[in-house]
Amino acid sequence: MKNKIRTGIIGCGKVSDLHAKAYALNEKSDFVAVYDRNMEKAKLLAEKYHVKAYDSIQRMFNETGVEAVSICTPHPNHKDSSIEAAEAGIHIAVEKPLAVSLKDCDSIIHAARKNNIIGTTISQRRFFKPSLRIKQAIDEGKIGKPILGTVEMLGWRDSAYYKSDPWRGTWNGEGGGVLVNQSPHQLDLLLWYMGEIDELAGWWGNLNHPDIEVEDTAIAIIQFKNGALGNIVVSNSQNPGLFGKVHVHGSNGASIGVQTDSGSMFIAGMSKISDPPINDLWTIQGEEKMLPIWQKEDKDFFDQIDSTYYYHQCQINDFLNSILSDIPPLVTLEDGRKTVELFTAIYRSKKDHSFEKFPLIY
Numbered sequence: 001m002k003n004k005i006r007t008g009i010i011g012c013g014k015v016s017d018l019h020a021k022a023y024a025l026n027e028k029s030d031f032v033a034v035y036d037r038n039m040e041k042a043k044l045l046a047e048k049y050h051v052k053a054y055d056s057i058q059r060m061f062n063e064t065g066v067e068a069v070s071i072c073t074p075h076p077n078h079k080d081s082s083i084e085a086a087e088a089g090i091h092i093a094v095e096k097p098l099a100v101s102l103k104d105c106d107s108i109i110h111a112a113r114k115n116n117i118i119g120t121t122i123s124q125r126r127f128f129k130p131s132l133r134i135k136q137a138i139d140e141g142k143i144g145k146p147i148l149g150t151v152e153m154l155g156w157r158d159s160a161y162y163k164s165d166p167w168r169g170t171w172n173g174e175g176g177g178v179l180v181n182q183s184p185h186q187l188d189l190l191l192w193y194m195g196e197i198d199e200l201a202g203w204w205g206n207l208n209h210p211d212i213e214v215e216d217t218a219i220a221i222i223q224f225k226n227g228a229l230g231n232i233v234v235s236n237s238q239n240p241g242l243f244g245k246v247h248v249h250g251s252n253g254a255s256i257g258v259q260t261d262s263g264s265m266f267i268a269g270m271s272k273i274s275d276p277p278i279n280d281l282w283t284i285q286g287e288e289k290m291l292p293i294w295q296k297e298d299k300d301f302f303d304q305i306d307s308t309y310y311y312h313q314c315q316i317n318d319f320l321n322s323i324l325s326d327i328p329p330l331v332t333l334e335d336g337r338k339t340v341e342l343f344t345a346i347y348r349s350k351k352d353h354s355f356e357k358f359p360l361i362y
Helices: 018-022 040-049 058-063 075-087 100-116 129-139 160-164 183-196 290-304 306-327 333-352
Strands: 005-010 031-035 052-054 068-071 092-093 119-121 146-154 196-206 215-224 229-235 243-250 255-262 280-281
Touching: 005 018, 005 058, 005 306, 018 031, 018 040, 018 280, 031 040, 040 052, 052 058, 058 129, 058 146, 068 075, 068 290, 068 306, 075 092, 075 100, 075 215, 092 100, 092 306, 100 119, 100 129, 100 160, 100 333, 119 306, 119 333, 129 215, 129 243, 146 183, 146 255, 183 229, 183 255, 183 333, 196 333, 215 333, 280 290
Parallel strands: 005 031, 005 068, 031 052, 068 092, 092 119, 146 229
Antiparallel strands: 146 243, 196 215, 215 229, 243 255, 255 280
16 A cells, blocks of 8 residues: 655745645655746755755656645645646645635636545644534534634734735735635634535725735625524734634534634744634533633643644645545645635625625626
8 A cells, every 4th residue: 555645845935834844744745846936946945855846847747756736826826736736647735725716716626526636725723623622512512503603813914024925915916815815714614613604795995004905804794504693803904913713602502712823823934823722712511621721731732843834734644644545635625615705705795785695606
């Protein structure tokens, strides 16, 4: 039975180092190559990890026999790189968001299905222990049925952040603002916990970043298909950043939640994760006293790991296991599409002054 996958990276920007380290340290991975259209960037990452550098994707494929790649290009370029890999029979781990449009998402998913390859969308906060506790509690019926889900992500991005890459803060280069870049992790958790959306109304705006084109704040109200309700408040306008939280309230009155981020969310290649993710809310009958115990356990665990890359490592490991075992990954390409559908609906709702019914049509 095959026990190693030849791996590579497409796009050598800031987040690529997290993927490179995860591949380099995983016993299931034979990390062999990186690609970037800027050969100097490719060489810098390649030299750090002692792999080959390429400025031609096809040449990298042909010369290295790579079997799985991470797509770490800017968001609007995810489609072309993902399809090129899928058409070559190469498995793909696509950084969030999967794409910036539903049409691009569907093109990626179609290519993956057509060529029978495994694909995952990076959403490493699903692998936080506090996030997994919530999913387990819901699946075990401990809160009855989820009836209300909320996302509250209040962070900060300064001018230096938006100037760090020319594509940031632009519609063409980034595809959107806080909805596209900072909040997909929390939106993914909300959908993982609450299920399919029936309809949504949303609003967004640029409240205090006059030097960028895209939104820095967005809100939405949601009706889920199972009758549950939801609320989203996400922003890059709080200085200093406050937190990122996802809470779920159940039909039996119990409430559970995770604080995925404290302060501003970390920026790959620019900052580190400073505080552990924790369960900040837990009122399940008979388990109320577990909250401080879990918080201590999670802090102790956090202090023992390199948290900046550890959770990427968890998802890359899940991705490689999926390939070797031919089973779906924890986060699928279809899951990534659901997040894109959610933020697309918020953009449309504001533009058209409408409630958006799901599934969206394009």
